[in-house]
Amino acid sequence: MPRQAVPLAKSYLLLNHGPVTLVSSAHAGQRNVMAAAWAMPLDFDPPKVAVVIDKNTLTAALVNGSGEFVLNVPSRAQADQVLAVGSCSGRDGDKFAALGLTAEVGTQVAAPLVDGCLAWLECRILPEAHHQQTYDLYVAEVLAAWADSKAFSNGRWHFPDAMQRTIHYVAGGEFFSTGEAFAAKKVR
Amino acid sequence: MPRQAVPLAKSYLLLNHGPVTLVSSAHAGQRNVMAAAWAMPLDFDPPKVAVVIDKNTLTAALVNGSGEFVLNVPSRAQADQVLAVGSCSGRDGDKFAALGLTAEVGTQVAAPLVDGCLAWLECRILPEAHHQQTYDLYVAEVLAAWADSKAFSNGRWHFPDAMQRTIHYVAGGEFFSTGEAFAAKKVR
Numbered sequence: 001m002p003r004q005a006v007p008l009a010k011s012y013l014l015l016n017h018g019p020v021t022l023v024s025s026a027h028a029g030q031r032n033v034m035a036a037a038w039a040m041p042l043d044f045d046p047p048k049v050a051v052v053i054d055k056n057t058l059t060a061a062l063v064n065g066s067g068e069f070v071l072n073v074p075s076r077a078q079a080d081q082v083l084a085v086g087s088c089s090g091r092d093g094d095k096f097a098a099l100g101l102t103a104e105v106g107t108q109v110a111a112p113l114v115d116g117c118l119a120w121l122e123c124r125i126l127p128e129a130h131h132q133q134t135y136d137l138y139v140a141e142v143l144a145a146w147a148d149s150k151a152f153s154n155g156r157w158h159f160p161d162a163m164q165r166t167i168h169y170v171a172g173g174e175f176f177s178t179g180e181a182f183a184a185k186k187v188r
Numbered sequence: 189m190p191r192q193a194v195p196l197a198k199s200y201l202l203l204n205h206g207p208v209t210l211v212s213s214a215h216a217g218q219r220n221v222m223a224a225a226w227a228m229p230l231d232f233d234p235p236k237v238a239v240v241i242d243k244n245t246l247t248a249a250l251v252n253g254s255g256e257f258v259l260n261v262p263s264r265a266q267a268d269q270v271l272a273v274g275s276c277s278g279r280d281g282d283k284f285a286a287l288g289l290t291a292e293v294g295t296q297v298a299a300p301l302v303d304g305c306l307a308w309l310e311c312r313i314l315p316e317a318h319h320q321q322t323y324d325l326y327v328a329e330v331l332a333a334w335a336d337s338k339a340f341s342n343g344r345w346h347f348p349d350a351m352q353r354t355i356h357y358v359a360g361g362e363f364f365s366t367g368e369a370f371a372a373k374k375v376r
Contacts, residue, residue: 016225017356017364018206037204040226042240042323050238050325052230076370083372099375131319131327135230137238139323157358168205168356168366170345173374176205178356179367182264184271186361187287 004149006119011145012041013155014073014119015049017178019166020082022072022117023053024103025062026110031103033095033114034059035086037169039071047142049123055136058090063125063138068109073119075151076177077163083173108143118166119147157181192337194307199333200229201343202261202307203237205366207354208270210260210305211241212291213250214298219291221283221302222247223274225357227259235330237311243324246278251313251326256297261307263339264365265351271361296331306354307335345369 006014015021018040024033038052049071053060063069074082085095096103096112103112106122113120123140131137147153150160159165159178168176194202203209206228212221226240237259241248251257262270273283284291284300291300294310301308311328319325335341338348347353347366356364 013359017358018208018225018228020206037206038228038230040206040228040238040240042226042325048323050226050228050323052228079370079372080375084375087374128319131316135236135238135327137230137327139319139325155359157364165367170205170369171201171343173372174369175372176345176369177367179353179365181358181362181364182267184267184361184363186275187268187272 002149003146006145006147008047009045010155011047011142012044015041019073020169023059024070024112025059027062027065032058032062032090033085035082050139052136067125068111069123070106070111071121072114072117074117075164076167118151121145190337191334194333194335196235197233198343199235199330200232203229207261208357210262211247212258212300213247215250215253220246220250220278221273223270238327240324255313256299257311258294258299259309260302260305262305263352264355306339309333
């Protein structure tokens with residue numbers, strides 16, 4: 001995995017354009033991965049993120065137990081797997097094994113970094129029980145960030161090809177690829 | 189404005205793919221609009237959203253005063269204006285007038301619906317002072333949702349042309365257009 005460290009103050013750029021994410025987690029000898037479209041940056045420096053994790057999921061149990069998760073940013077090449085991990089429960093068996101996903105343990109957290117993704121944010125949750133219980137909404141600090149240097153380096157996304165692009169989830173197994181880059185003109 | 193009502197239970201689809209938004213607000217005779225990339229759905233039905241609004245902005249003052257805002261989903265044709273409203277403060281003068289933006293008052297809230305956008309979510313904030321003060325994070329219920337039927341109808345985005353697509357903010361005036369639609373295959 002050509003994984004390069006992303007400076008923490010630039011890590012918001014990995015999520016700023018709203019790609020779908022995979023939330024991976026590990027606790028007490030169990031690991032899991034699920035899809036989450038509802039994830040976003042929450043602060044620049046120190047970087048924070050917000051993510052919605054349904055309280056009925058195994059992921060919520062592992063995140064609550066460990067206090068940690070990784071937000072993985074998958075590529076279009078992984079879209080079938082993104083749909084699959086969002087469509088079954090880790091309680092029915094290890095999704096990594098079932099789907100042929102491989103991963104490495106994080107550097108700051110025990111949650112796994114899913115191989116083949118374009119970026120990874122290792123996160124530790126901030127204790128906000130009310131929002132977790134009321135809205136399934138977790139806020140977390142980003143402890144380390146990584147990107148595949150073919151897709152993101154020097155603070156910029158530069159997708160090498162159509163399949164190595166980030167993706168955005170719609171519904172019902174449908175996605176959008178991240179499209180054309182353009183710069184807005186400064187008005188006046 | 190070819191504005192068609194979107195059923196509330198489908199309104200999450202307007203934000204699910206992570207487009208940049210404009211947050212518009214009005215209170216006590218003053219109105220404003222700012223750009224927000226950090227906005228996402230929070231629940232399906234009744235629909236809720238989460239959005240980050242910096243406490244130092246005029247928008248935060250108007251949202252705190254009125255308890256309401258509109259999330260507008262702009263098109264690529266409006267990218268220069270999205271950048272502009274994100275780069276100046278309403279305290280220095282009405283941005284609508286300065287940028288030639290027109291708007292109509294919402295149906296459920298006093299905040300304006302910005303003309304030319306592709307979708308609109310009229311929102312009332314839920315009283316969560318701790319998260320507002322600690323993280324600048326607002327949670328809100330969606331009271332009404334609308335879309336330009338040329339771009340979204342029957343629960344689906346179908347962008348008519350390159351300029352009438354949603355956009356995703358990166359940084360420094362750079363954006364991505366929402367790209368190609370595709371369907372993932374069901375694994376196994």
